[in-house]
Amino acid sequence: MTLTIVDGLIIGLYLLVVIAIGVALRRRTRTSEDFFLSGRSIPAWVAGLAFMSANMGAQEVVGMAASGAKYGLATSHFYWVGAIPAMVFLGLFMMPLYYGSRARSVPEYLKLRFDEKTRLLNATTFAFMTVISSGISMYAMGLLLNLLLGWPFDLSIWLWAGIVLIYVFMGGLTSGIYNEVLQFFLIVFGFAPLVILGLVDIGGWSGLMASLADISLQRGYPADALTTVWRHTGSADTNPLGVGWFGISMGLGFVLSFGYWCTDFLLVQRAMAADSLSAARQAPIIAAIPKLLFPALVILPGMIAIGLTHRAGGLTFPLKPDGSLNYDLAMPLMLARYLPTGLLGLGITALMASFMSGMAGNVTAFNTVWTYDLYQAHIRPNASDTHYLNVGRIATVAGVLLSIAAAYLAARFNNIMDLLQLVFAFVNAPLFATFLLGMFWKRTTGHAAFAGLLLGTIGAALHHGLTIPQHAIPGIKGGWLFIVHTYPSEMAQNFSTAIMAWTACFLVTVTVSLITAPRPDDQLKGLVYSLTEKGYEKPAHWYLNPTLLAPLVLGAAFALNLIFW
């Protein structure tokens, strides 16, 4: 794939606007709250779109198309089951506490609700995680651009990191949020022509179903297994995900989804930056509306790509070293096939934008947690606001440099990264039990929350050490203690690990809470749902009312699950 001057011009225009936004925001960023929380002045629709696209890093975009090619339409479980309900729940029931308590970060909420040690545990693991995941996605993008356009790996890494650094350094979270919204529109307008052309070419939805039926049968599944979401989940063996309905609904739909969407500060920070409590509640629910439709933009191209492999003159997926198809190339292959120079530049710009805003999202969350929850709480309390603003800017530089280091670490020692990600998964799995109990059961105590998180993480590790997916070698895939159970797939094992960690954390937290002294009610006002006033101000427009939007969004998600049952 080669780019021409027009493609270059399109990429250049985008970069120009990105830098211009940073410059324009620099003068408006005067206090630490401007820098870390956008001065709590972001309108609901901007916060909502940023909330939605903060999660859509390039890895996610490329990965969703890859999963579309591998698992078919069932990939949309990650949207309609694994995102929408949690986003609506966050908006309706959790934002009043995050926003109303005036906490400046998710770890700070834990400090207000529980105690310092719970915050420290969460803040430290979160800070590490953001740097590592930003590094991993940089590495992935460096590889992809090298493969597609022949750009040197080092150049990609330093160039993109440099641009992210410039705009976050100048405008802080506001720069990050503005670029996420820009990225949202670039993804929509960059990938929509691809989907339209692809669908026309393959003969519409019915043509796609027919092509995928062949592939499904060939892989040993029922003919419609790649074009339906629930029909074949009665048993893990008859659907390409290799997970049954219980694992999908409880593991993905409940534990993993709520744990991610409702507690990950990278996302919650976008809603915390909203200009009012009402806007903060609307943001995740507004975000859920495009989230409902995004499978058409990111999963469908992967399905079309794999469908085209069975046609004369269609597509050929390159093979991985182990002989399996390299599904990660689904999106790039589609870009190269359908987009002529000009529009191709727009498609590549969309990929780059999602890469940069994914990285900026991690950096803005990192600098906030570092400055407020680690530096101000433990290293230097009671300094001036300007001091913390400067610390935040330095943390931005440090965060970008650490991400670059992580990217090179990923390039050199891939197995270390796999191990780190596994450990983070153990740490994250129990989180939602802690928040659920903390927010909705006033009896929950700090010691209980801390013990629950630790034992939940240990529970996750133990479950992983005792079980293994089919055909895997004991080690990083599990079974490193001894094997008591074999799962049909890695995904089934992951979902069960999450359920196990959540249950362990829930039980430990309840038990310890009952034997430790609770905090008096008046200290928990604004932190626990039942002790919080709910006189919400009226939203700017009646159609933005969360109590109206929430059932509509949930109903639409339900309908989509039925239509593609």
Added chain:
Amino acid sequence: MGLDLRLPIGALFTALGLVLIVYGAISDPAIYARSLGININLDWGCVLLVFGVAMLAASWRRTAK
């Protein structure tokens, strides 16, 4: 916040739309074999232009108020 986000979004998409329309008008039709014979640069450029101008208009309307 002071800076209305619709302004840079509108400016970017208006510019992108114009670039694609001009390029679509002067480019060799042979490059559209891969987009099923449709001059997708021209067509999609119009879509981007309409979106960009709408965003700019919304931003100006707010400033005028």
